Amino acid sequence: MNSGLSLVIAIPVGSAVFAGAVTYAVTDRNLKMRTRVAASLLSAFLVGATSLFVLYLSVFAFLVTMVGYLVMRRLFKPGLALAGSAVVLCGGLSFAVMLMVAALDRM
Incomplete structure (x- = not known):
């Protein structure tokens, strides 16, 4: 396996x-176990899928x-905070993809 292919595989998996x-780790005491696992899997999937297109901006x-x-x-209930952060994550990942599209369009 060449190094380019291993890098293409390692970045999304690592992200x-x-x-x-x-x-x-962050949602440890605030949510039930099922919600914690679902939130972790969903964020892992979204960040991993986005890092295929935008390497490090998705982690940022x-x-x-x-x-x-x-x-x-600290300000709201844990469920509302999780829902708000899900919206922020989707918006941030969308912004990262749009930023990369604009950058590639101008090349």
């Missing part, structure tokens, strides 16, 4: 594992979302 592990959008979640869970 997905990172996103899932951080989501699982995820980190911004986690900071937002940590702030929102």
Whole structure:
């Protein structure tokens, strides 16, 4: 296996594992186990799928979302904070993809 192909495989897998592990760790005491696992799997899937197109911006959008979640869970109930952070994550990932499309369009 050449190094280019292994890099194309390693970046999305690493991004997905990172996103899932951080989501699982951050939501430890606030949510039920089923909700924690579902949130972790969903964030891992979204960040991993987006990192196929936008290598590192998806991880940055995820980190911004986690900071937002940590702030929102102090202000609101955990379920509302999770829903708000899901909206922020989708918006951040969409913005990252649109930024890459604009960058590639101008080349």
